[in-house]
Amino acid sequence: DSGVTQTPKHLITATGQRVTLRCSPRSGDLSVYWYQQSLDQGLQFLIQYYNGEERAKGNILERFSAQQFPDLHSELNLSSLELGDSALYFCASSVAGVGETQYFGPGTRLLVL
Amino acid sequence: GDSVTQMEGPVTLSEEAFLTINCTYTATGYPSLFWYVQYPGEGLQLLLKATKADDKGSNKGFEATYRKETTSFHLEKGSVQVSDSAVYFCALSVPSGAQKLVFGQGTRLTINP
Numbered sequence: 612d613s614g615v616t617q618t619p620k621h622l623i624t625a626t627g628q629r630v631t632l633r634c635s636p637r638s639g640d641l642s643v644y645w646y647q648q649s650l651d652q653g654l655q656f657l658i659q660y661y662n663g664e665e666r667a668k669g670n671i672l673e674r675f676s677a678q679q680f681p682d683l684h685s686e687l688n689l690s691s692l693e694l695g696d697s698a699l700y701f702c703a704s705s706v707a708g709v710g711e712t713q714y715f716g717p718g719t720r721l722l723v724l
Numbered sequence: 725g726d727s728v729t730q731m732e733g734p735v736t737l738s739e740e741a742f743l744t745i746n747c748t749y750t751a752t753g754y755p756s757l758f759w760y761v762q763y764p765g766e767g768l769q770l771l772l773k774a775t776k777a778d779d780k781g782s783n784k785g786f787e788a789t790y791r792k793e794t795t796s797f798h799l800e801k802g803s804v805q806v807s808d809s810a811v812y813f814c815a816l817s818v819p820s821g822a823q824k825l826v827f828g829q830g831t832r833l834t835i836n837p
Contacts, residue, residue: 654830
């Protein structure tokens with residue numbers, strides 16, 4: 612158990628819908644990262660938050676957004692969903708320094724029908 | 725840009741065989757290097773890491789040495805077990821900008837008894 616929790620574990624929805632994925636980092640970690648794992652793209656970095664502020668963006672679509680709340684949990688919002696958004700979405704957390712280990716949650720498996 | 729290349733899988737070995745999974749990287753600066761493992765239906769777990777040249781990371785009988793001259797971080801284990809069956813990801817994190825992880829495509833390893 613990494614100490615990072617993600618809910619829900621599975622999500623099935625339809626095209627055009629909007630969903631919210633939730634992540635709670637390990638106790639004491641200030642940084643939260645979101646990654647997408649798909650068969651064709653592999654594991655890709657989406658976005659990083661540090662202590663409530665956006666720190667870096669990766670290959671995140673404009674239809675996707677995220678935030679980190681004062682209690683440090685984070686939410687990833689996916690809107691206008693398309694079939695191609697079906698993937699495993701991971702959250703990771705770290706204390707947030709160079710070379711720090713990132714600890715991953717169990718992921719949320721999203722299926723868009 | 726920064727990238728990681730892993731040997732293509734899948735890899736199938738017999739129990740007690742010697743394992744090598746090749747990993748090479750391209751990065752600006754001096755990255756930290758990681759091996760993560762993903763067991764079926766689970767999130768990613770850190771297996772080992774190295775943060776500077778010639779460092780050797782080791783855990784659970786697995787080893788990898790950070791080779792700056794060949795930009796490599798090959799994963800090795802002397803005697804694999806059935807329980808080592810999983811997908812292995814090599815990853816890097818660069819010291820500037822976002823501390824995101826850049827992953828290789830993953831190598832699926834199956835160990836037969």
